[in-house]
Amino acid sequence: MSKSSLKQTLKDLDTKKISIRELNQDYLKRIKENENLNVFIHFSEENVLKQIDNLEKDNSAKKLKGIPIAIKDLFCTKSMPTTAASKILENFNPTYESFVTQKLLDEGSIFVGKTNLDEFAMGSATNTSFFGNTINPLSKENEPLAPGGSSGGSAAAVAADLCLGATGTDTGGSIRQPASFCGVVGIKPTYGLCSRWGIAAFASSLDQAGIFSHNVEDASILLQSIAGFDQRDSTSAKVDIPNYFENLDDDLNGKTVGIPKEYSIDGTPMEISQIWEDAIKVLEKKGVKIKNISLPHTKYALPTYYIIAPAEASSNLARYDGVKYGFRSDEIDSLDEMYENTRAQGFGREVKRRILIGTYVLSAGYYDAYYLKAQKVRKLIADDFNKAFKECDFIVTPTAPSAAFPLNEKQNDPIKMYLNDVFTVPASLAGLPGISIPFGKDKNNLPLGIQILGKHFDEQQVFNAAVSLERSYE
Amino acid sequence: MKIDKNTINKIARLSRIKLDDKESEDYIKDLNSILDWVEQLNEVNTENVEPLSNISSSILPKREDVSNDTNSSEEILENAPDKLEGFFAVPKVVE
Numbered sequence: 001m002s003k004s005s006l007k008q009t010l011k012d013l014d015t016k017k018i019s020i021r022e023l024n025q026d027y028l029k030r031i032k033e034n035e036n037l038n039v040f041i042h043f044s045e046e047n048v049l050k051q052i053d054n055l056e057k058d059n060s061a062k063k064l065k066g067i068p069i070a071i072k073d074l075f076c077t078k079s080m081p082t083t084a085a086s087k088i089l090e091n092f093n094p095t096y097e098s099f100v101t102q103k104l105l106d107e108g109s110i111f112v113g114k115t116n117l118d119e120f121a122m123g124s125a126t127n128t129s130f131f132g133n134t135i136n137p138l139s140k141e142n143e144p145l146a147p148g149g150s151s152g153g154s155a156a157a158v159a160a161d162l163c164l165g166a167t168g169t170d171t172g173g174s175i176r177q178p179a180s181f182c183g184v185v186g187i188k189p190t191y192g193l194c195s196r197w198g199i200a201a202f203a204s205s206l207d208q209a210g211i212f213s214h215n216v217e218d219a220s221i222l223l224q225s226i227a228g229f230d231q232r233d234s235t236s237a238k239v240d241i242p243n244y245f246e247n248l249d250d251d252l253n254g255k256t257v258g259i260p261k262e263y264s265i266d267g268t269p270m271e272i273s274q275i276w277e278d279a280i281k282v283l284e285k286k287g288v289k290i291k292n293i294s295l296p297h298t299k300y301a302l303p304t305y306y307i308i309a310p311a312e313a314s315s316n317l318a319r320y321d322g323v324k325y326g327f328r329s330d331e332i333d334s335l336d337e338m339y340e341n342t343r344a345q346g347f348g349r350e351v352k353r354r355i356l357i358g359t360y361v362l363s364a365g366y367y368d369a370y371y372l373k374a375q376k377v378r379k380l381i382a383d384d385f386n387k388a389f390k391e392c393d394f395i396v397t398p399t400a401p402s403a404a405f406p407l408n409e410k411q412n413d414p415i416k417m418y419l420n421d422v423f424t425v426p427a428s429l430a431g432l433p434g435i436s437i438p439f440g441k442d443k444n445n446l447p448l449g450i451q452i453l454g455k456h457f458d459e460q461q462v463f464n465a466a467v468s469l470e471r472s473y474e
Numbered sequence: 475m476k477i478d479k480n481t482i483n484k485i486a487r488l489s490r491i492k493l494d495d496k497e498s499e500d501y502i503k504d505l506n507s508i509l510d511w512v513e514q515l516n517e518v519n520t521e522n523v524e525p526l527s528n529i530s531s532s533i534l535p536k537r538e539d540v541s542n543d544t545n546s547s548e549e550i551l552e553n554a555p556d557k558l559e560g561f562f563a564v565p566k567v568v569e
Contacts, residue, residue, distance in 0.1 A: 092553055095546075095549040095553070191529050191530055192530045192532055234534060235528070235530055237532035238533075238535050303512040303514055303515050306511075306512060314489065318490075321490070323554070323555070323562050324553070324562060325553035325554065325555075326553070334565055335564055336490070340490050340491060340492040343490055343491045344491050347491070353505075355489050356485050356489055356491070356501055356505060359488050359489045360477070360481075360505065360509075363484075363485065372525055373516075373520060375525030375527060376518075377518050377520060378525075378529075379526035380520070382526060382529060414508060415507060429529070430529065431529035457531070
């Protein structure tokens with residue numbers, strides 16, 4: 001199956017080689033043929049056709065006019081329900097539009113549907129969703145694979161060519177890991193680049209919106225569209241957004257890449273070490289200087305993350321109490337009963353686990369030992385990167401410690417599941433931009449991913465290195 | 475063991491999540507294994523290290539101090555499971 005790129009499709013629409021209606025009907029057909037993958041929590045053909053009708057009446061020029069985009073069901077949308085893959089928001093119809101989706105609508109894109117995710121973005125396999133697993137489109141018959149998570153539905157939507165791009169969110173790897181598992185491009189920009197207004201919050205000091213696409217050029221076009229300052233998100237950054245696509249430059253001659261020795265972890269499959277070496281060799285041939293760097297606190301990133309993220313989640317998810325929106329239990333003899341039953345019945349197992357652990361580490365007597373300690377280690381992790389970036393322009397690592405694994409494989413042991421994020425979490429704690437691009441295959445012909453990290457707000461360098469590696473791999 | 479039956483009940487109560495006995499047992503096991511695992515942070519010397527709460531390197535701008543009234547109470551109530559005369563409705567809390 002040859003997949004058209006966003007860039008090419010924009011040209012074809014411009015030269016009238018294809019109409020907006022023809023283009024989207026093509027995608028609608030594929031979405032209906034692939035219903036078994038359970039990519040979407042919400043899909044309505046009628047809704048898509050209505051959007052096509054409206055765009056056909058609109059004569060203004062728009063950058064993404066008619067482009068089919070899938071939206072992670074964590075972004076509030078006025079035209080479609082928003083569930084965060086949770087029973088507790090099963091019937092939630094936002095009365096407002098998130099910043100990111102509003103930007104995409106303003107540019108004329110068509111929302112094909114809301115994609116599945118781990119409940120409240122907590123997971124690494126899209127298997128904690130109230131609406132069932134998403135199946136990785138690269139699965140062989142009778143051997144269903146996980147698409148990664150939490151943005152597994154969005155990654156799968158791009159991989160199965162059900163859209164030309166998709167939104168995701170990344171707290172500890174939720175864009176980069178599923179991109180790697182599904183063989184697509186996924187970028188998490190710098191913390192603060194995209195406003196989080198209208199995105200259901202998980203861990204506010206880490207959450208960031210980003211993009212999935214078929215290739216790096218498309219990601220550069222889409223990221224520019226969703227980035228920007230917004231006063232309704234107090235952490236949104238007031239920085240100039242460059243035209244990443246126009247500025248793409250695959251000439252890396254004279255640049256320096258950092259290779260962190262701490263990312264060579266015991267037990268990492270040979271194939272993963274191999275593609276990492278291959279990527280380094282490609283860069284060396286392009287005139288990039290290879291610099292061995294050290295990020296000494298890397299091994300503490302995961303335990304730090306699994307204190308900070310649940311702590312913030314326990315606070316953010318306090319708002320789901322059965323009063324203002326969403327599900328309310330029928331067993332409501334008193335106000336406290338209503339809260340406790342609503343939350344017991346409305347949240348799934350992993351979400352409850354994280355709320356409980358978060359509540360514990362924030363509770364009186366334990367705050368200093370856990371939460372404050374984790375914030376201090378987080379400072380050391382961020383300082384490691386600051387020092388490293390004095391010696392290099394970007395950093396290259398593998399994205400994930402494995403290729404896509406069978407559905408449900410890692411469900412029982414939470415710590416084993418958390419290890420999926422081992423290469424992605426450190427950059428999240430440091431707020432850095434990171435991209436995953438497909439690079440090489442494992443012995444079962446499943447895609448593997450390479451991660452490129454850059455300095456704060458240096459998405460351009462990340463894109464340049466990514467496009468350079470991508471072009472040499474194709 | 476850091477988390478026992480009493481502790482899990484206390485946390486569940488603080489979190490406003492009702493747990494049955496089976497769930498309590500499962501979470502005691504899960505939480506203890508997670509807390510044992512994060513214990514490794516004690517190896518790190520964090521003396522004189524400032525805790526990091528905001529990673530953003532950009533300067534957060536101030537907005538102008540002007541009020542605006544969006545008068546959106548109807549919209550806000552639209553998703554309420556129960557409402558009464560322009561308010562959220564909850565079970566009776568006073569006798």
